[in-house]
Amino acid sequence: MRALLPFMKKYKTFAILSPILMILEVLADIIIPYFMSRIVDIGIANRDVEYIVRIGLIMVGAALLAMTFGILSAHCGARAGYGFAAEIRKKTFNKIQSFSFANLDQFTVSSLITRLTNDCNTIGQVTMMSLRMAVRAPFLALFALIMAFQINASLARVFMIAIPITAIAITIILTKARPLFLMLQTRVDRVNAIIQENLTGIKVVKSFNRQRHEEGRFKQRNDSLKETALEAISLVIFLMPLLNIIVYSTIIAVLWIGGQKVVAGNMGGGELISFITYITQVLMALMMISFFFMQLLRGSASVGRILEVLNTESEIKEIEKPIKEVKDGSISFNHVSFCYPGSTENILNNINLDIKSGEVIGIIGSTGSSKSTLVQLIPRLYDVTEGSVAVGGIDVRDYDIKVLRDQVAFVLQKNTLFLGTIRENMKWGNEDASDEQIINALKQAQAWEFVSKFEDGLEHKVEQGGENFSGGQKQRLSIARSLMKSPKVIILDDSTSAIDMTTDAKIQKTFKEKLGHITTLIIAQRIASIQHADRIIVMHQGHIESIGNHETLLNISSIYREIYESQQKGVVG
Ligand SMILES: Nc1ncnc2c1ncn2[C@@H]1O[C@H](COP(=O)(O)OP(=O)(O)OP(=O)(O)O)[C@@H](O)[C@H]1O
Ligand SMILES: [Mg+2]
Structure with missing residues (x-):
């Protein structure tokens, strides 16, 4: 007491x-x-x-x-x-x-x-x-x-x-x-x-x-x-x-x-x-x-x-004088291993990876291959168990957490919207955003297409958890919300899975052409969603099986080829 x-x-x-x-x-x-x-x-x-x-x-x-x-x-x-x-x-x-x-x-x-x-x-x-x-x-x-x-x-x-x-x-x-x-x-x-x-x-x-x-x-x-x-x-x-x-x-x-x-x-x-x-x-x-x-x-x-x-202390602690600026969107993993707190089994094993600022990276791999775990380390949702992750050339643990998370936008696999209006939800990313900025982000995420049809537009009500939107609409609103931060890195964890192929392709195109300065990591189940990425990472049981562009991977990665062929069959048959 x-x-x-x-x-x-x-x-x-x-x-x-x-x-x-x-x-x-x-x-x-x-x-x-x-x-x-x-x-x-x-x-x-x-x-x-x-x-x-x-x-x-x-x-x-x-x-x-x-x-x-x-x-x-x-x-x-x-x-x-x-x-x-x-x-x-x-x-x-x-x-x-x-x-x-x-x-x-x-x-x-x-x-x-x-x-x-x-x-x-x-x-x-x-x-x-x-x-x-x-x-x-x-x-x-x-x-x-x-x-x-x-x-x-x-x-x-x-x-x-x-x-x-x-x-x-x-x-x-x-x-x-x-x-x-x-x-x-x-x-x-x-x-x-x-x-x-x-x-x-x-x-x-x-x-x-x-x-x-x-x-x-x-x-x-x-x-x-x-x-x-x-x-x-x-x-x-x-x-x-x-x-x-x-x-x-x-x-x-x-x-x-x-x-x-x-x-x-x-x-x-x-x-x-x-x-x-x-x-x-x-x-x-x-x-x-x-x-x-x-x-x-x-x-x-x-x-x-x-x-x-x-009495529970957050494991994610800030250092004394944290760095307040993220120079660019480059990311590097150095000998990273990770196991979830309370478990002893390593979910990631000795990962080494260098991503240049502005690159578009696709990540694919079977379910449970640690794709989400890998990217969660970048905005410090979890801290590495061994090794280090750097953004803009600096260890993520040296940044002010707010600055880091503003610059590394993350659309979570299990995303959710909050009770309020569309405008209020969009302002999560940026308190002072103008309607013009909001509409711009909505357009980039291909969400304006349906939001503009609402009579009350940005004032349209969002129920708790975004229940009054379809899965694909929710995903597009979540992407738009992350874009509001004007981040240097954006991570989409399976964020277009519920979006039809045509709209998905439009989003990918926008990311490549209009948002080229943002480092983009796209986790996807469909090869079509990442086919045009600069490089694709194939994850397998907690390690990187191979990296390369679509054509290279078709030649060198049996796992990639297998996924590709099974999905092609789906299209043909
Ligand atoms: N919060 C957690 N605590 C403990 N173990 C976890 C946690 N989240 C995931 N795992 C374990 O880590 C492993 C990798 O999970 P992860 O979510 O990274 O896979 P994934 O590749 O993203 O899969 P999916 O394609 O289904 O999203 C799984 O074996 C899972 O059981
Ligand atoms: Mg996942």
Whole structure:
């Protein structure tokens, strides 16, 4: 918890006020039974109506004060708790934004969502309750004990039996409940994970007719969550009647012993009544403490999971004085090997490659041959395991990351658009772009052709993930978005796979003729998409099998020839 304390700074005042107000409320609560005993023992005993009314009014006043302090304390507690949670959520969200791809592989998206929502909420609630309960319970118990001893010290000895029994009962139940509560958290996670995965892929689920299967998977996890929750709750349910038995037994004992004292004239009847109220307050305070520990348990699991995110350092670090300018679009790989974090197997092996600025490079190879992995190293989406990658003659690790990524535009294989308008999506590449620049980029990516047909043009709505566009349209918009940066290098990772051959050819032509100054890397499955590249790299099982232009490769690379022939057959047959 201490690690998160700095996030409370903004809400410090509320965090301090809440317990102080709570103490005032407790004082008012404590004084009320005392007045009650006065009314019984003096007012009623002497048949003094005026005294009864006077003390009665004071009692009402004390109750009003208790209420006011209670409301104010709850208000401050809520502000501190939820403000604290919002602050943690903000910091965690910002931290996730700084994550590298490797970090994102480590935490799944669904677990990050649970942390940002559930865990932050839990921390907020627990903080709010702790600020109040952690103060209320001990003070209430202490003051009520003092008052009870004041009234009758010998009678107060019942506490010596009642308190240990209550404490033991609570401890036993809590020890049993603890592992259940921890398990509950994991189960909630598992249900969230499946909901997240299923809803993001709901269309795939439907098209594969997997609803039944998914329902089964969901039911199993949902049921085990229910079972654990029931088990945990039934233990807690047990606590309440158990405490009631203890409270009532104590009251009976007090009535029996105290009753004799009252009869003997050693104690007032009113004193006995208020004594019983104090007993109830003390034992209820103990119960509150047990609830508080239970909350703390819930909170500490959440705090742990938030800290796990906050303490994760992005592997992609900037050096002290990063270079702020990329000279040109040349790229070189020197003895590069790479394995994904958490794995031991090298996905790339000793890659050496020199690409001149402005060259158009095609990359082809079977699926899983590490094409994407190779190009991801250029804008430092991942860092090399061995060797080095240089852009413009300088190691990519020496650049300011923002500068590097602005100059090396990457159209990811799994691309996505964001909720908003087409114009807003295009401005991702360049905040201050004019409509003219946007339209120009759209034209170069062959996207203007369909965007210009929309009545609202650039204002046309983009749904979350770009769901309202076809696969090919999305790809063309993604290419246009990358061009907005006016980069020195552009990487298209299978970005024209959903685009028809004719349009694809037009895009390739534009890249060759109009964007000749940009180094272009095109990963493609179709030979037609890269046939006219200056050079083509054939990837095979994590290494470069051969490099050359189309004609050369037909002669020297059996893999290339095989791909070519299979695709030719497709065209002919
Ligand atoms: N994030 C990741 N974590 C661990 N392993 C990965 C990750 N991404 C890819 N791999 C592994 O690296 C290997 C190469 O994958 P890569 O995506 O580079 O292939 P590819 O040539 O781009 O394939 P495709 O043509 O299907 O896009 C694969 O065996 C894959 O299992
Ligand atoms: Mg790929």
